[in-house]
Amino acid sequence: MARPRKDAEGATARQRIIDAFWHLLEDRPVHDIVVGAVSDAACCNRGTFYYYFPDMNALVASAIREEFFSDDALARAVSGILAGGDAKFIMRSISPRRTRRISLIMRAGGERIVEVAVRDAVHARWRERLCEADCDLEPASVFAIQFMVGGLLGYFSYMVQADDAAVPLDADARRYLRQVARATVQAVSDAQGLDPQDVKARLRCGVPKEPMDDAAAS
Incomplete structure (x- = not known):
């Protein structure tokens, strides 16, 4: 799979996905957040999501690790x-x-x-x-x-x-x-x-x- 491009201005797709997770967490339980919702909020497709994260558990772990640790x-x-x-x-x-x-x-x-x-x-x-x-x-x-x-x-x-x-x-x-x-x-x-x-x-x-x-x- 080709590496998703970095936008000329703004965050990488990976960072947009992580930011989208935190945004969605504002109004729904963590276990109700799914790949489709994250991809839509990050303005990317599922292929881009799966390029960076094998599943939602991996996204959650990465978001927590990078934010807190x-x-x-x-x-x-x-x-x-x-x-x-x-x-x-x-x-x-x-x-x-x-x-x-x-x-x-x-x-x-x-x-x-x-x-x-x-x-x-x-x-x-x-x-x-x-x-x-x-x-x-x-x-x-x-x-x-x-x-x-x-x-x-x-x-x-x-x-x-x-x-x-x-x-x-x-x-x-x-x-x-x-x-x-x-x-x-x-x-x-x-x-x-x-x-x-x-x-x-x-x-x-x-x-x-x-x-x-x-x-x-x-």
Whole structure:
């Protein structure tokens, strides 16, 4: 099959297909979006669609990967929460458009897709920061990390369903989050044979630091 041409002006056909997916997601569930609708919205034919993507699952996976994981901002934000117990890391570390699209796909029935992608990205970041080359995290570390990631994803899903990406955490909830974050870091440190402060320093590398208030410092 010949490669579809790039328009003299504007996006490539592949990018138009991805943009069309996000547009269609505004008013229909992810599982109701079909190849024909995407092709029509992207102003291309089915052959062009199948040149780039073997099926809708591949399109959805590519759209999520490129939107959320073209850099490590999302994995860094989740790691910041895990390491420091600061729920505001999400809002500080990722763009409003990215936050909106995460909410959009979760609201459209794609919670499981997002969950798998985030879990894989966070695991990869912790492995990269804490392990030697060609090594992986210890099973106890994986359990501790994924257990807390599951809780964070559940909270984010709650915010999405509440149609509010900034549902505040009260003092008791923030205190609990910090306690769980400390327990997660301690469990990973013990399993990997590392100092907890070293683990936090490695994970927070590249994350802007802000002064902690008195409550957070406790």
